Amino acid sequence: MNASGYLLHVAASPNAEQSTSTALGRLLTEQLAHKMRNVAVVERDIGTHAPPVPSRQFAADNLLPLEQRSDNLESEILIEELEAAKALVISTPMHNFGVPAVLKAWIDQILRPQRTFARSSKGKQGLLEDRPVFIIVTCGGPVTGPYAQQDFLTPYLEYVLPTIGLSNIQVIRLDSMVRTPEHTASQIEQCKAWIAEQVANLCEVA
Template sequence: MTRILIVNSGPYGCDSHGYRLANRMIADAGWDRVELTVRDLVRTPITPIGSDYAHAITSNQPHDASAFVESEALISELERHDVLFIVTPMHNFTVPAALKLWLDHIIRINRSFTATPHGKVGSLKDRPTFVLVSSGGFHVGDRARQVDFLTPYLKYALASIGIENVHFIPLQGLVFGDEAVASAIGEAMQAFRAHVHEHPYQSRTAGSLG
């Protein structure tokens, strides 16, 4: 059984190019007995961090404290899955607000990371993670005309909780017509297939994915 979590943060939900592509990639990979969970961060919004949560953090309340209910559910959901797909647009050079809230809840001291004199040390198991980044223009390559803060930020944020096996797949130039969209999807699929071919973990048991 390969348990896969899709975290979808785009405004178009299941109609987005990124979400449809993630499902196509999962089907194409040939992972054995897939169990798929989809968390749509726009359709089911996450509560912003409030004073109750902040107080619970600073007063070292236990994991089952009422202020941590939503955070605990999101972290536990992530822990249950072997592979993570994050489907996100690039909004104003970085992650959209919906995805930032998800990160705010899963990056939690003494739960998903431990603070040390050398910085955060992740407490979660690493897992293959694919980040599909959609943009109307270009943020990667020779045609890029804007700074990409999303990739380094998300890479650093996920590493802080122990997820370092992260692969970014751009899906860019989407406002330039059907031909550009088809080209972007083709390039993204090619990049994904190359990775899966190089790291064929579809037949391994849960907990040992590479």
């Protein structure tokens, strides 16, 4: 764990201040920051300021040694921002059963061979130091119960983040958030209880 740094909140909702997932992500980061001796919080709002999708040059550079690559300031900023974080909070809606395009773009910018993962005979090996990762997912439709829809978002994040070394992952999904106001309120209360549990279980770091 980094001796200095901050909490990084990656917010993927396009709804800005009206977003339930963003609000809950902020609540989690605030409580974690207090538990972790009042560290600072950095919010990366990719929902309204999306990272660029990989260009032809970006894809070509990923096949080259690091020293031969073109300067890619945006990618390096996002990677360094993640490297400096003591913990990562991702708050995201589920879009069409999967990952929002803006979150996929962020992932494509930070998953870079020889920079955040290394190729080996045993597969990809993460190059980043592990740290706590907390993921809050809001789902418009049901993802549990007899009428559950397929969730491609959660398994994807649980697979792709360890590729760069982040395997200490905790996830909560808020189910059927467009059903009724009462159901939505119940899901939010469950998430607040989960947040309290995560904060209580987090060991303080210097």
